[in-house]
Structures are given as structure tokens and as C-alpha cells.
Amino acid sequence: MSTDYQQAREALGFSLRELRLTAADGRLTGAQLAERLGGSWTKSKVSKLENGRQTATAEELHAWATATGHPEDYDGLLAQLRGFESHIRSWRRQLASGHRPVQEAITAEHDRTQVLTIWENVLVPGMLQTTEYARHVLTRHANLMQSPRDIEDAVRARMRRQAGLYEPGRTYRILLWEGAMHALVCPPSVLAAQLDRLASVVGLDTLELGVIPFTASLRIYPGNGFWVYDERRVVVEDWHAELWLDDADSIATYLRVWNMLRESAVYGGDAQNVIQRARRALNTR
Known part of the structure; x- marks a missing residue:
């Protein structure tokens, strides 16, 4: 805080x-x-x-x-x-007791949310991560923040949160920049499995997964990631902290950004094609 x-x-x-x-x-x-x-x-x-x-x-x-x-x-x-x-939650303070409490806090927000709207430009969102991918991402963050090592507890908490994808009545609207599917924040074999996971959830009835290709014309530049919980709260992640925003004007701004980005996204079979292109690119590295 x-x-x-x-x-x-x-x-x-x-x-x-x-x-x-x-x-x-x-x-x-x-x-x-x-x-x-x-x-x-x-x-x-x-x-x-x-x-x-x-x-x-x-x-x-x-x-x-x-x-x-x-x-x-x-x-x-x-x-x-x-x-x-609506305040700044510094990573230093949040991670003083490790990553699991942070994961559990965000899980509480997920549990009371019916419509979760996500934009990610550099990582596959936690809701769609494989166990190995999540482990590498959380380990890198712990290294940066020099925080206590409870990576396995944090990974388990993140994986449990994914159960929401299979609960009727929930909707996950996720937009992903193509660059997130090429970023080697993990070994190539782990990224390959992660891309296979992405391909497997396209068409899930609770999930609207849009991908913005490198070649898409953009109405707004692909800035940092954020998550909108219903229309109640926005969480924005930066290097030093998370911003938790509850005021109506901020929420409206982030939803407007998301809708502008969505105009550049492809879905369904076209999204699958972008994912498979990234998957094939791994074989050339």
C-alpha cells in the first residue's frame, strides 16, 4: 500500500x-x-x-x-x-509473505465475478497458463522482486482459479497480442505446450479468446495488461505495483481501450491460425 x-x-x-x-x-x-x-x-x-x-x-x-x-x-x-x-498495491509489500497470498487475493476477485475482461500483451493470461508456464513466469517475478519462494503454492493457487473456465454462467473475454505467443519467458518446449493449450480452449463456451496479429491495423497501441472484473474494478499491473481502480471513470476508460483493441482481433479459426503460426515458428529456433 x-x-x-x-x-x-x-x-x-x-x-x-x-x-x-x-x-x-x-x-x-x-x-x-x-x-x-x-x-x-x-x-x-x-x-x-x-x-x-x-x-x-x-x-x-x-x-x-x-x-x-x-x-x-x-x-x-x-x-x-x-x-x-482505488490505490497502488506495491509488489514489495504484497510479496512480503510470498506469492500465494497475492494469488489468493486475486482469486477472491475472480470468485465474485461473472464477466472477466482481460487484455494481455506480453504473457499468456494466468487463466490460460499451463502449470509449467506459470511456474517459469512466477519464478522470474520472484527473482526480480527478491520475494519469498513459495512458487509451488502460488502455481497451485493459479491453477485452481482456472476451474472458473468450466463453470456455467461465467464469461471470460480475453484479448491477447500475438507477441505474447512468441515471448520466450520459458524454454521453447514449455512455450510449445502452452500454445497447444491455447489452441485447445478456442471454442470453449465460457471463453471469448481474441488474438491481435502483428499485421493487424490498430486503433490504439497495445499498452500494458489489465483485468476488468465485471464493471466493478480494474487491476493494472506495472513493474513496481498493481493499480486497483474502482472509480467509474477509470473503469469506463479501460473498457473503452479494450473495445478499441477488440476491433483488431481475430477469433475462432482465424485465431487458431495465428496460434499455429507461432507454434511453427518455435520449430525454427
Whole structure:
């Protein structure tokens, strides 16, 4: 999390403390508020929320506003929360405990998403990766970030997420730049198996896989990858961090980019032809 993010979290904590100290039926101590809230609430949790060491959920904000006799302040608290949910998640902080927690966090987003819209320009997306390809990609990232080595746990978490491809009611709209099918981020034999995997999922009823050939005319340049979860959140990956964006304007911008890129994509048999061209090119290396 960035300094700006932490400052925003502390500001939300200050607002919560003010509600506790000005409770409608008199000032409450942290212990008294926790007792009033019940369930999993403790004095320690109240303190962490007020001091910006823990982030409240929307449900917890609602409970807090109600318990302090200030239900009318819930909307303002929620607006504060939404304001800093769009933030920078630095890789250094995210990977302090390894890659598996990062994979599990993104899995939580997948689990509550019906339509996942993806653009990738340099890698095959995680949803379509083979085990070996994922292992090489995650190992290279761990080397770069000098993060704890829990590669196998991370690979398993990524593979489990692919079960969504076979769940009725889900839709995966994936656009892939042809260059991602030529990038040797792994040994040629691993890339060959990965391309075979890509070819095998073309036509899957939950998957709309579009490929943008090198020769396609482009309405917009193929910038960095991003994932749109329903129309609720965009995750954009960069070298130092991920951007998690929740505001409507940002989401609309990324969907507009995706739709412009889609105009250059080929699907079905034509996509298969591009994949097979990349597969044949491996034999000449």
C-alpha cells in the first residue's frame, strides 16, 4: 500500500474515532463499543481500525455508524472507503509473505465475478497458463522482486482459479497480442505446450479468446495488461505495483481501450491460425 493509501486509511480511522467519542448516548470506550457490536469485535480491532492499521469493510462501517447512533454518517464513511480502495498495491509489500497470498487475493476477485475482461500483451493470461508456464513466469517475478519462494503454492493457487473456465454462467473475454505467443519467458518446449493449450480452449463456451496479429491495423497501441472484473474494478499491473481502480471513470476508460483493441482481433479459426503460426515458428529456433 502506498503512503497516500495509508494516510487515507488513517483519515477514515479518525472519522470512526470521532463517531465513537460523540456517540448519541454518550462517549464510548473502545471496549464498550466492541461489546455493543458483539460477534468478532474486540477492543483491539476497534483500536486497529481507528489507528489505520486495519481496513474496515462496508458492513463494518455500517455496524459502527449504527452502534454509535450515527447511521446518517454511513454514506460518508463508505465514500471514504471507496475513495482509497482505488490505490497502488506495491509488489514489495504484497510479496512480503510470498506469492500465494497475492494469488489468493486475486482469486477472491475472480470468485465474485461473472464477466472477466482481460487484455494481455506480453504473457499468456494466468487463466490460460499451463502449470509449467506459470511456474517459469512466477519464478522470474520472484527473482526480480527478491520475494519469498513459495512458487509451488502460488502455481497451485493459479491453477485452481482456472476451474472458473468450466463453470456455467461465467464469461471470460480475453484479448491477447500475438507477441505474447512468441515471448520466450520459458524454454521453447514449455512455450510449445502452452500454445497447444491455447489452441485447445478456442471454442470453449465460457471463453471469448481474441488474438491481435502483428499485421493487424490498430486503433490504439497495445499498452500494458489489465483485468476488468465485471464493471466493478480494474487491476493494472506495472513493474513496481498493481493499480486497483474502482472509480467509474477509470473503469469506463479501460473498457473503452479494450473495445478499441477488440476491433483488431481475430477469433475462432482465424485465431487458431495465428496460434499455429507461432507454434511453427518455435520449430525454427
